[in-house]
Amino acid sequence: MSQLTTANLDKLCQMAEKAAMAAGVYIQSKFDQHYETRSKVGGDSLASQVVTEVDLQAQAIILDYLKESIQTFDLGLLTEEQADDQSRQDKAHFWCIDPMDGTLPFTEHRTGYAVSIALVSKAGDPVVSAVYIPDLNESYTAIKDSGIWLNNKPFERSRGIDQSIHWYMDRSFQSEPYFQQVQEAMHQWGAPIEIKADYGGVRNAIGVMRSRRGCYFKFPKKTNGCGSIWDYAATRLLFEECELQVSNAFGEKLNLNDPDTTFMNRQGILFATDMDIVKLILELYNQLKR
Numbered sequence: 001m002s003q004l005t006t007a008n009l010d011k012l013c014q015m016a017e018k019a020a021m022a023a024g025v026y027i028q029s030k031f032d033q034h035y036e037t038r039s040k041v042g043g044d045s046l047a048s049q050v051v052t053e054v055d056l057q058a059q060a061i062i063l064d065y066l067k068e069s070i071q072t073f074d075l076g077l078l079t080e081e082q083a084d085d086q087s088r089q090d091k092a093h094f095w096c097i098d099p100m101d102g103t104l105p106f107t108e109h110r111t112g113y114a115v116s117i118a119l120v121s122k123a124g125d126p127v128v129s130a131v132y133i134p135d136l137n138e139s140y141t142a143i144k145d146s147g148i149w150l151n152n153k154p155f156e157r158s159r160g161i162d163q164s165i166h167w168y169m170d171r172s173f174q175s176e177p178y179f180q181q182v183q184e185a186m187h188q189w190g191a192p193i194e195i196k197a198d199y200g201g202v203r204n205a206i207g208v209m210r211s212r213r214g215c216y217f218k219f220p221k222k223t224n225g226c227g228s229i230w231d232y233a234a235t236r237l238l239f240e241e242c243e244l245q246v247s248n249a250f251g252e253k254l255n256l257n258d259p260d261t262t263f264m265n266r267q268g269i270l271f272a273t274d275m276d277i278v279k280l281i282l283e284l285y286n287q288l289k290r
Contacts, residue, residue: 027100062099066097079096093120094257098116104200124258131206138151142241163191201227213274215271215273250282
């Protein structure tokens with residue numbers, strides 16, 4: 001099925017939300033329990049190399065909810081804890097699933113984790129988004145060109161007077177050789193900088209979305225890393241529906257279906273609340289390249 005109707009998308013969004021919430025309820029039930037933790041092949045950060053039996057069971061829960069839709073609507077599948085079968089290149093749309101983004105904070109018994117599900121077109125554009133934050137019981141959903149809903153009510157961004165720039169980052173960013181240079185440059189932007197480095201990628205993007213002014217970015221690099229497609233698929237659509245800024249580190253469309261890799265290190269990522277911040281980050285990256 002190459003074309004999905006409005007009714008189809010609505011149904012698929014409802015399925016994704018139910019799947020995300022069911023997985024999230026399970027995840028939260030294991031927060032203070034014993035579970036197996038092991039290493040896996042991932043990117044160049046510790047966060048991408050940790051997996052637990054909770055991740056795997058959460059994925060199984062999600063796939064159980066979505067398996068009927070995969071057959072009915074002829075969808076591909078890309079999910080973090082399963083090999084990429086390249087069906088995302090063969091089908092008109094594919095489910096893009098992160099059963100538990102932020103496994104590291106979860107294993108450290110702190111907030112920062114979420115369930116993320118998106119329906120993405122073969123062209124690499126998200127059309128359905130469902131994000132559930134288990135410890136906050138927050139469910140964000142979106143269908144392309146239809147706005148965002150938070151717990152079944154229209155989502156509205158903060159309109160406060162806070163002038164600070166809330167800089168969300170992965171812990172691994174602090175290990176980059178240019179971190180100090182970036183930090184010093186940002187403190188010259190004329191606004192207080194507040195750093196948050198405790199969350200997974202999905203919660204980082206949500207944090208920016210809920211800030212009056214904020215950003216979350218990663219610059220391209222040679223090693224595998226900068227997260228993977230499933231880390232940004234759902235939140236890209238949330239940002240677009242909020243009319244916020246989301247792109248790669250070159251200011252171009254954030255491609256969510258690179259046929260050669262699931263990692264994002266070739267293009268980097270950039271989430272921001274306004275174009276002024278985007279311009280400053282792009283200028284900063286250009287300076288680093290010189």
